[in-house]
Amino acid sequence: MMQNEQLDKRIVAVIRERGFSELSVVQEQAIPKILAGGHLLLIAPTGTGKTESAMIPVLSGMLQSSGKGFTTLYITPLRALNRDILRRMEWWCQKLGLTSGVRHGDTTQAERRKQVLHPPDLLITTPETVQALFMGKRLREHLRTVRYVIVDEIHDLAGTKRGAQLAIAMERLCRYAGEFQRIGLSATVGNPDEVSIFLTGDRSCSIVEVPVAKTLDIRVEVTGEKFESQVEAIRRHTRKDHSTLIFVNTRSTAESLGHALIKDGRTDVHHGSLSREIRIEAEDRFKQGDIKTLICTSSMELGIDIGHVEHVIQFGSPREVSRLVQRVGRAGHQIGKVSTGTIITSGFDDLCESLVIALRARNGDVENIVPSYQAGDVIGNQVAAIAVEYGEITFNEIFSIISHSSVGIKNEDTLQAIISQLTEHYLVRVDGDKIITTSRARRYLSGNLSMIPDERKFPIFDIVTRRTVGTLDESFIITSLHTGAVFIARGQLWRVLDMEEGKVTVEPARNTDGELPSWEGEQIPVPFEIAREVGQLRRTRAFEDYTGDKASIAYANGFLNLVIKNHGLIPTDQLLTIEQSDDGILLNICAGHKTNEAIGRVISILLSARFGTTIGLELDAYRILLRVPREVSIADIKETLERLKPEHVQGILELALKRTSLFKWKLVQIAKKFGAIDPDADYERLSLHKMADLLSHPQIQEETYREIFTRYMDVTHAMEIVSAINTGDIDVAIGPVSMIGATGLFTSSxxxxxxxxxxQAVISALKHRLDRQEILLVCMNCRKWKSKTQVARVPDYPVCGNCGARLIAALKPYETELYTMANKKEKNSEEKTIEQKLIRNANIVLSSGKKAILILSAKGVGPETASRVLATYTEGDALMREILKAERNFVKTHRFWQ
Amino acid sequence: MNIDFFPNGPAVQIEEEMRILFIADIHMGIEHELKKFGFHFKTRGPERIERILSLVKESSPDILVILGDVKHRVPGTSYQEFFELKNLFSALREITPFCVTPGNHDPGIERFLKSNEIRKKEGSIIGNVGIMHGHTIPDENLQGNLILCGHHHPTVALKDQVGVALQSSCFVLGEVDPHIFPEVKEYETTRLLMVPSLNELTGYGIEKTFRSPFSPLSRSLILESAEVLLPDGTYAGDLLSHLQHDAK
Incomplete structure (x- = not known):
């Protein structure tokens, strides 16, 4: 019963009216702590009354305060959540005579004006709108009365730049409101302490945690790779007419699954690409029971209220434990109830990964959240915002605000460097120790309230049919857009002609000579530990420890037996296998996306340096595919991998990262946040391949490195793998193409x-050009044979197809008539000279074979020059350099210019 | 005719009776205009001026020819241009004679130049070569000569077996269809050298330029005759090999 002395009498009455007879475990633990006035991080599954746990004592406190202004800021990551919270809080506030309001991107102008004149006691808002509050003169005044800040779904914010920005904003708020009470509400995380420090900085913070694991009931099923059988499996589960949420990992899966299931009735689709109205309608219909099945993406992970869910289906591996816990946690949405979830898996990787993740979820083994510490762009953004807020402010004051937050910087020089970077882009001016705002800063801020990197989409315009055939991501435009780039859209190959008027003009392409691959969005990475455990499971085959499902165990064993039957090797946590496939060379490494990203790039960089060629790279959590030219063998790759030393990994990556698409794309994203590039910049105005040079500013580059090394690559674990290869703890073996290698989906990177x-690039391109160079081989013995071919196809020592002689001259395709002239019965002196020249040509080919032909195929190289080049006795790249030199000399001759 | 390449410009030098250094498309003041399109950077004008001066010092030509688009803003002249152009020209005057063939970005350039420093925009002859910016139909006097022009900012994507290995500015050299001239003299071969832009921020892929040409000269270039050179004079294949991908 409600017996809490410290709660205001009025609120105790309202609690009774609401019909709450007893407090949940969460509420019992949290309420006294909040009433006592300390900062608190409250960790509990969705639907355990977290919001009320925080709000009951806060409302009680709010009743004691008076005066005009906001008393409480309730911050959530989503507008949809804001609406939900408002709906729940309005009732309480009305009963208590308090006012409440929501303010975010969708709020009308009229409503906003009203809030300025009559600020609600409780303001429900998003991190971005908190930023906007500081920009308005009168709104800022209303911040002086703030006593409570509640950060809901803090696990969703803490690991992001949005979160870092919010953490600094709370320090900015202290300058108006003094110290206020901070309350964080979170789903289960691996490292509550770090999240609590994120919330409060160096202030002490208590943690209340309700374990989630014992309330979870998760099963894993395998259906096979056919989409129809996967749909059938879902139908089996939804037939019982329970309310079911189906989580999928991508929007396109949501669409295709929706397409298959909607005709069964009582099913709808919910994802971020749909309009707000359609989403809200789907939520409402589900809540009211009009539909029983809702197919959704991560958009439904957070606690948006959709009523009671009996069963959660996860379609395909959830990739992370925390994701699975949160998604399944949506089921059994009542205190004390068990949440039931089923993972439907399609194949071997998917099954093993899901088994590992499900077991970890049952054990409560959730991943850590790592905040974006000292992110240069976030701090730059906040410096610009502070300057706008105050007009002018001293360096020391800015430093004191920013260094107070856990994600801020502790070093004055770094802050100085960031500020001087901002002056480069006209966001602030520095005058002595004063930082002064500029006319551009306010415009920059309204375009950059959010730290979420926005990715624009550009229409693809087919010039042949004059129709728009789809859209391309900005990342592709920045990194890969050049005339001739080939990419895949709608299952068809397209070649880029240009970008004009904000659209990408293309034509259909037939082959992929020199294909430049696009990458398809950023996907959820599988963590290192999970991929390692999958490797272990492949080795031990201890499937029974993970599941009781006979079909799954049989499927997994059957798959592995089949690999062995086909003489394949099974890559495990202790065995790394290399296979030659049609697409390139495959490295099977069970190490997760980020670690494979680091290893794959290191190997590619080393190979590209050693062979002077471009290397294509694709990877997922269990394999790396390297697209290499013919001269790079599988043994070369094994050797490169085995010779690599762990201590060199970071250095190699730092040196060569700049040349990669990933770096360029991140550079542009971060430059935008630094104010160097507007969100809607017109890329047609610049030569995009020079973008990286243009952005060579130290702070932009530094933040790009920091972000790549913390978010995209896991160097520490890559070093661990490399040193295990060095010590022999991981064996490396070359094997035939196996089902494990071939089942890979190379879509993530x-x-x-x-x-x-x-x-080296010029030499590599020269090789490619000469290989494809057309050449005319003519017999100087029988004088009756000529054959047109490409240099690459010429045998080491060509012979005449007519007489079998090896006296073959190599001519340029346009020199056919020279052969005719040389073969004339009656020759004039000029024709005799030509004949002599052809014979000399043939003699060189006779003695040096294909090497001579290669040299003779170069621009402007005749027998004399070819002899000179041959006399250098060079091979490989050195030979190519001699050929380049010969061509360059020819370019300088009079003959070339006539 | 002696040809020398200065990849750090990029620039090209032709020496016969006279040593002439050619550069094109400086686009001074581009940063100021880029602001309107969403790019906010400090000017690199001083670096560009320094680059040009050191080219001149390296080549010590009898004359420097600037093949147009010295400035960027049309119409009008920005503050940035006003200062940087004055600095550029006064620094040049101290070390070399020079002339400018005005380009489409150069209206108003006259105020910065002496009359003997301005050439006819439709083209003129210097030494034994024709010079023009390249946005207009060439003067008939240029027929039968080697014409150097700017305006096209050519860049090339060099491919190897796996993908694009390098993107670079480039020269394009080829024959011009004589029908571009009002009075066609079939027996005279007119050749054209497109000089890459000295401005480091701009560049147009040759693929696009020659598939949908945007100037009288690019329309009239005989593609089968054209070759591509890198800024240091490295031969980079014939133009058609860069335009045709699909294996036959």
């Missing part, structure tokens, strides 16, 4: 690593 220097 693709990039091209060009040769390290322009010189």
């Amino acid at each position: 693709r990039d091209l690593i060009p040769p390290p220097t322009a010189d």
Whole structure:
């Protein structure tokens, strides 16, 4: 019963009216702590009354305060959540004579004006709108009365730049409101302490945690790779007419699944690409029971109220434990009830990964959240915002605000460097120790309230049919857009002609000679530990420890037996296998996306330097595919991998990262946040391949490195793998193409690593050009045979197809008539000279074979020059350099210019 | 005719009776205009001026020819241009004779130049070569000569077996269809050298330029005759090999 002495009498009455007879475990623990006035991080599954736990004591406190202004800021990551919270809080506030309001991107102008004149006691808002509050003169005044800040779904914010920005904003708020009470509401995380420090900085913070694991009931099923059988499996589960949420990992899966299930009736689809109205309608219909099945993406992970869910289906591996826990936690939405979830998996990787994740979820083994510490762009953004807020402010004051937050910087020099970067882009002016705002800053801020990197979409315009055939991501435009780039859209190949008037003009392409792969959005990475455990499971086959489902165990064992039957090797946590496939060379490494990203790039960089060629790279959590030219063998790759030393990994990556698409794209995103590039910049005005040079500012580059090394690559674990290879704890073996290698889906990360220097790139391109050079072989013995071919196809020592002689001259395709002239019965002196020249040509080919032909196929190289080049006795790249030199000399001759 | 390449410009030098250094498309003041399109950077004008001066010092030509688009803003002249152009020209005057063939970005350039420093925009002859910016139909006097022009900012994507290995500015050299001239003299071959832009921020892929040409000269270039050179004079294949991808 409600017997809490410290709660205001009025609120105790309202609690009774609401019909709450007893407090939940969460509420019992949290309410006294909040009433006592300390900062609190409250960790509990969705639907356990977290919001009320925080709000009952806060409302009680709010009743004691008076005066005009906001008393409480309730911050959530989503507008949809804001609406939900408002709906729940309005009732309480009305009963208590308090006012409440919501303010975010969708709030009308009229409503906003009203809030300025009559600020509600409780303001429900988003991190971005908190930023906007500081920009308005009168709104800022209303911040002086703030006593409570509640950050809901803090686990969703703490690991992001949005979160870092909010953490600094709370320090800015202290300058108006003094110290206020901070309350964070979170789903289960692996590292509550770090999240609590994120919330409060160096202030002490208590943590209340309700374990989630014992309330979870998760099963894993396998259906096979056919989409129809996956749909059937879902139908089996939804037939019982329970209310079911189906989580999928991508919007396109949501769409195709929706397409298959909607005709069964009582099903709808919910994802971020749908309009707000359609989403809200789907939520309402589900809540009211009009539909029983809702297919959704991560958009439904957070606690949006959709009523009672009996069963959660996860379609395909959830990739992370925390994601699974949160998604399944949506079921059994009542205190004390068990949440039931089923993972429907399609294949071997998917099954093993899901088994590992499900077991970890049952054990409560959730991933850590790592805040964005000292992110240069966030701090730059906040410096610009502070300057706008105050007009002018001293360096020391800015430093004191920013260094107070856990994600801020502790070093004055770094802050100085960031500020001087901002002056480069006209966001602030520095005058002595004063930082002064500029006319551009306010405009910049309204375009950059959010730290969420926005990705624009550009229409693809087919010039042949004059129709728009789809859209391309900005990342592709920035990194790969050049005339001739080939990419896949709608299952068809397209070649880029140009970008005009904000659209990408293309034509259909037939082959992929020199294809430049696009990458398809950023996907959820599988963590290192999970991929390692999957490797272990492949080795031990202890499937029974993970599941009781006979079909799954049989499927997994059957798959592995089949691999062995086909003489394949099974890559495990202790065995790394290399396979030659049609697409390239495959490395099977169970190490997760980020670690494979680091290893894959290091190997590519080393190969591109050693062979002076471009290397294509694609990868997922269990394999790396390297697209290499013919001269790079599987043994070369094994050797490169085995010779790699762990201590070199970071250095190699730092040196060569700049040449990759990933770096360029991140650079542009971060430059936008630094104010160097507007969100809607017109890329047609610049030569995009020079973008990286243009953005060579130290702070932008530094933040790009920091972000890549913390968010995209896991160097520490890559070093661990490399040193395990060095010590023999991980064996490396070359094997035939196996089902494990071939089942890979290379969609998560693709990039091209060009040769390290322009010189090497020119040589690599020369090889490619000469290989494809058409050449005319003519017999100087029988004088009756000629054959047109490409240099690459010429045998080492060509012979005449007519007489079998090896006296073959190599001519340029346009020199056919020279052969005719040389073969004339009656020759004039000019024709005799030509004949002599052809014979000399043939003699060179006779003695040096294909090498001579290669040299003779170069621009302007005749027998004399070819002899000179041959006399250098060079091979490989050195030979190519001699050929380049010969061509360059020819370019300088009079003959070339006539 | 002696040809020398200065990849750090990029620039090209032709020496016969006279040593002439050619550069094109400086686009001074581009940063100021880029602001309108969403790019906010400090000017690199001083670096560009420094680059040009050191080219001149390296080549010590009898004359420097600037093949147009010295400035960027049309119409009008920005503050940035006003200062940087004055600095550029006064620094040049101290070390070399020079002339400008005005380009489409150059209206108003006259105020910065002496009359003997301005050439006819439709083209003129200097030494044994024709010079023009390249946005207009060439003067008939240029027929039968080697014409150097700017305006096209050519860049090329060099491919190897796996993908694009390098993107670079480039020269394009080829024959011009004589029908571009009012009075066609079939027996005279007119050749054209497109000089890459000295401005480091701009560049147009040759693929696009020659598939949908945007100037009288690019329309009249005989594609089969054209070759591509890198800024240091490295031969980079014939133009058609860069325009045709699909294996036959």
